[in-house]
Amino acid sequence: MNENPYSTAVLAWYEANARDLPWRRPEATPWEILISEIMLQQTPVVRVLPAWEAWVERWPRPADLAAEPAGEAVRMWNRLGYPRRALNLHACARAIVERHDGRVPDSHSDLLALPGVGPYTAAAVASFAFGQRHAILDTNVRRVLARAETGIEYPPKTQTKAEVRLAESLLPDAPAVAARWGVAVMELGALVCTARSPKCADCPILDRCSWVLAGRPPHDGPPRRGQTYAGTDRQVRGRLLAVLREAPGPVAKEALDAVWDKSVQRERALDALVADGLVDPLEDGTYALPG
DNA sequence: GAGGCGTGGAC
DNA sequence: TGTCCAAGCCT
Incomplete structure (x- = not known):
């Protein structure tokens, strides 16, 4: 068996609707x-x-x-x-x-x-890049399979073995077809089967989608919490690194101190950047991007 | 395995 | 306006 129940429809949809992204061109x-x-x-x-x-x-x-x-x-x-x-x-x-x-x-x-x-x-x-046969399971594919196959609005928060097995079971046999299938399902998730407000009217597998056939039941379970950002170490790290990126050379400590007034958090963030190898503390007390 | 890790656009 | 989300990986 060389195809799953969706492959013909999804591949045809991809041929007609794929974005022209430079890393997808044959010469990439x-x-x-x-x-x-x-x-x-x-x-x-x-x-x-x-x-x-x-x-x-x-x-x-x-x-x-x-x-x-x-x-x-x-x-x-x-x-x-x-x-x-x-x-x-x-x-x-x-x-x-x-x-x-x-x-x-x-x-x-x-x-x-x-x-x-x-x-x-x-x-x-x-x-x-090499036309091999591998299951592609990113956030787009997980969402498409959750809806089309499992009949739920969103996949679990963390990837399960069942999802991997499902993705592998749907993989066409021929490597070239499998590669096309992988990028096509991703594109379907990115353009049509989106997280919010999916464009089901444009979907090539609408009539076979378990979630639609079940009446599009809403997500059941704990709310999918989004990560807060304001006030976190991540924001401080971002500001510190922005100073270093925009400077032509090493930066004085005072310039870094100016980006955040809570010194404990600021020092923790700077130490973490150094530990991650994103920032070099120099002998003279200045800081630079890694050499 | 849950949490940390940037940034900005959409609604 | 704040919340959610975007082709994950690492510890």
Whole structure:
């Protein structure tokens, strides 16, 4: 059996409705695709687009980024958020140069061993860059499968083995078809089967969706709490790092002290940034992006 | 396995 | 306006 009950409809929908994203074009390299996948972790496409363009122009190959200090990656990360990903991508570049002769590895296990590359990203790069057959299970796919197959509005908060089994059971046999299927279901979740106000009228599998057939029952269970941000260490970290990114060189401690008036929290955040390798404390008491 | 980790747009 | 959400990973 080469297809699941949805594959024909979803693949046809994708052909007609897929966005023209640069990392999906045939000429996109595995390195460019890896950069896109790391940038897209928890970050909307519209914010990734300009950053991705800047990165692939400046560092077209892993060796180009590996030759630079990590701080340049952090600076180029700009305000994408979760700047540890910039560090991860830089460490990926160096690992790829050292362990894989400068080329992004094509095996799932080699990809998984790269810093900041987890099960989703390894499967995505193996599938999208190398045409391999892997189950793609990101937040979009989890939501589509929760609705279409399980008949619930939202998937569980943390990914379950049952979800992995389900995604694997739906994977078409032919690798090229499986790769197309993976990106197509993601796109369906991103454009139609959205978290809020899904556009069911535009859905190619509306007549087979368990959630719709059940009358679209609302989410049942504890509220899915969103993370607060204002006043947290994360906000302080963001402000501290912004000062360092925007400065041409090392920054005096006083400039960092100015971003937050609660000194205990500010020092804790700065220490954490240093511990994470995002900030270098220099001998003279100033601070800089990592060298 | 629950919580930490940025940022900004949409409603 | 505040809440929710966005192609997760790591500890």
